[in-house]
Amino acid sequence: MNSPTFTHVKCGDCPIRHRAVCARCNADELEELDAIKYYRTYEAGQTVIWAGDPMNFVGSVVSGIATLTQTMEDGRTQMVGLLLPSDFVGRPGRDGAAYNVVATSDIVMCCFRKKPFEEVMARTPHIAHRLLEMTLDELDAAREWMLVLGRKTAREKIASLLAIIARRDASLSQGGPQAAMIFDLPLTREAMADYLGLTLETVSRQMSALKRDGVIQLQGKRHVTIPDMVRLMDEAGDDSDGGMLM
Amino acid sequence: MNSPTFTHVKCGDCPIRHRAVCARCNADELEELDAIKYYRTYEAGQTVIWAGDPMNFVGSVVSGIATLTQTMEDGRTQMVGLLLPSDFVGRPGRDGAAYNVVATSDIVMCCFRKKPFEEVMARTPHIAHRLLEMTLDELDAAREWMLVLGRKTAREKIASLLAIIARRDASLSQGGPQAAMIFDLPLTREAMADYLGLTLETVSRQMSALKRDGVIQLQGKRHVTIPDMVRLMDEAGDDSDGGMLM
DNA sequence: CGAGCACTTGATCGCTTTCAATAGCTGTGG
DNA sequence: CCACAGCTATTGAAAGCGATCAAGTGCTCG
Numbered sequence: 001m002n003s004p005t006f007t008h009v010k011c012g013d014c015p016i017r018h019r020a021v022c023a024r025c026n027a028d029e030l031e032e033l034d035a036i037k038y039y040r041t042y043e044a045g046q047t048v049i050w051a052g053d054p055m056n057f058v059g060s061v062v063s064g065i066a067t068l069t070q071t072m073e074d075g076r077t078q079m080v081g082l083l084l085p086s087d088f089v090g091r092p093g094r095d096g097a098a099y100n101v102v103a104t105s106d107i108v109m110c111c112f113r114k115k116p117f118e119e120v121m122a123r124t125p126h127i128a129h130r131l132l133e134m135t136l137d138e139l140d141a142a143r144e145w146m147l148v149l150g151r152k153t154a155r156e157k158i159a160s161l162l163a164i165i166a167r168r169d170a171s172l173s174q175g176g177p178q179a180a181m182i183f184d185l186p187l188t189r190e191a192m193a194d195y196l197g198l199t200l201e202t203v204s205r206q207m208s209a210l211k212r213d214g215v216i217q218l219q220g221k222r223h224v225t226i227p228d229m230v231r232l233m234d235e236a237g238d239d240s241d242g243g244m245l246m
Numbered sequence: 247m248n249s250p251t252f253t254h255v256k257c258g259d260c261p262i263r264h265r266a267v268c269a270r271c272n273a274d275e276l277e278e279l280d281a282i283k284y285y286r287t288y289e290a291g292q293t294v295i296w297a298g299d300p301m302n303f304v305g306s307v308v309s310g311i312a313t314l315t316q317t318m319e320d321g322r323t324q325m326v327g328l329l330l331p332s333d334f335v336g337r338p339g340r341d342g343a344a345y346n347v348v349a350t351s352d353i354v355m356c357c358f359r360k361k362p363f364e365e366v367m368a369r370t371p372h373i374a375h376r377l378l379e380m381t382l383d384e385l386d387a388a389r390e391w392m393l394v395l396g397r398k399t400a401r402e403k404i405a406s407l408l409a410i411i412a413r414r415d416a417s418l419s420q421g422g423p424q425a426a427m428i429f430d431l432p433l434t435r436e437a438m439a440d441y442l443g444l445t446l447e448t449v450s451r452q453m454s455a456l457k458r459d460g461v462i463q464l465q466g467k468r469h470v471t472i473p474d475m476v477r478l479m480d481e482a483g484d485d486s487d488g489g490m491l492m
Numbered sequence: 493c494g495a496g497c498a499c500t501t502g503a504t505c506g507c508t509t510t511c512a513a514t515a516g517c518t519g520t521g522g
Numbered sequence: 523c524c525a526c527a528g529c530t531a532t533t534g535a536a537a538g539c540g541a542t543c544a545a546g547t548g549c550t551c552g
Contacts, residue, residue: 453531
């Protein structure tokens with residue numbers, strides 16, 4: 001997870017070139033973005049932005065994982081988004097940050113000062129359209145998560161989270177269609193709890209239960225094997241087809 | 247709640263002209279939309295769209311209230327959106343509906359067949375930008391709701407919902423700044439439960455408790471008076487300022 | 493070796509659900 | 523006019539699930 005120096009990467013060579021907000025841009029448009037972008041790195045555990053603080057940039061996660069969280073005065077916190085490479089941070093046209101952004105691993109971000117980015121976006125429909133598309137996807141993810149938070153049991157919540165991570169990893173690593181899925185959890189038990197609206201003790205208990213019941217296998221605390229994806233989807237309470245067509 | 251005939255309303259005279267997806271359009275652009283739009287009405291309780299069904303139109307709620315819900319096979323359902331006048335339904339670029347859309351009251355919708363709408367949108371940045379803005383607002387609302395679903399107690403959930411409805415009504419009716427807020431609940435106890443991830447019995451109990459404690463007053467089942475908005479915000483677990491600046 | 497951290501496991505508590513009965517309201521039909 | 527069905531909502535009693543409080547384990551790093 002060592003971050004290569006991203007100080008001089010050309011947009012054309014960027015690893016998230018085809019998924020980020022710039023995905024639809026042509027060479028000229030990329031040139032424009034290239035001219036105003038800059039990289040920033042954050043270490044694991046570091047807070048990128050505090051909710052409510054003024055925010056003078058927007059940007060994309062290039063590598064690593066970050067979380068979007070909301071907190072109540074008494075400390076209860078809820079994760080409202082998981083930021084993976086290519087995900088966009090910040091909202092054009094708003095000054096303050098709405099959520100805390102915290103680096104879960106070391107991360108590299110491709111940033112734009114907000115004003116110049118807004119200007120480029122205003123005259124570049126390719127960017128605006130891509131941002132709309134990404135925002136609609138995030139809205140869908142948020143709504144799917146509302147069902148998880150509102151109506152699923154603790155066991156189903158854990159299974160749902162594992163299924164989502166497994167499927168994401170599968171779509172990246174392009175493994176065989178039905179191969180047993182293996183991945184490392186990018187989240188601590190506490191982060192999982194904040195994602196799922198549970199306590200970390202309950203997360204731990206349900207992980208143990210799923211292991212005991214053979215739904216998952218654990219090597220160490222974080223390395224997970226899913227012997228039967230259909231079984232896991234079943235435990236998540238999801239219709240077991242939906243995931244097959246990707 | 248009788249729906250006037252909307253069959254021939256010009257866009258310029260439309261009640262949601264300045265809030266809907268067409269808000270930014272100029273006269274020429276409105277003309278284009280006018281040419282391809284048509285109105286549809288649905289009665290209270292009627293299902294507008296079933297999740298998974300093909301959807302050949304998109305559109306805006308002109309009047310009335312509808313809900314966006316997700317359902318698991320065993321019947322558990324979670325509301326993932328509340329559609330008020332000017333809210334947009336459907337996703338350009340997707341064929342199937344992702345959620346059930348159900349009319350809570352009689353509603354009027356301004357519809358566009360998807361293909362023509364997409365074509366107009368592709369050459370009309372005003373529409374695309376407005377849709378982006380609305381989608382970002384919905385995403386914020388969904389994320390706020392994730393905190394409610396994941397971390398709040400039943401009492402806080404009810405108070406949160408009442409606060410949201412009260413504030414929305416206040417912003418529409420433009421009442422005095424600090425006037426005691428009065429409104430009719432647009433939702434049944436069951437719909438409230440589906441929104442909040444509770445059972446309808448718990449909703450009923452907590453409504454009674456809030457009434458007993460003087461946080462709200464009830465005339466009949468649906469007519470609500472909020473004597474002290476700050477108190478309600480407090481019960482919702484929200485920072486009591488946020489709501490004051492609008 | 494000991495401190496610190498992430499995680500696990502156990503025991504108990506309490507909130508929300510579940511199951512069940514009842515009340516209030518509206519519309520229908522004898 | 524009253525009886526009754528159907529619906530929404532309220533209230534009670536009991537059960538269950540996840541939270542809370544509290545040790546204890548295993549690992550890494552000084």
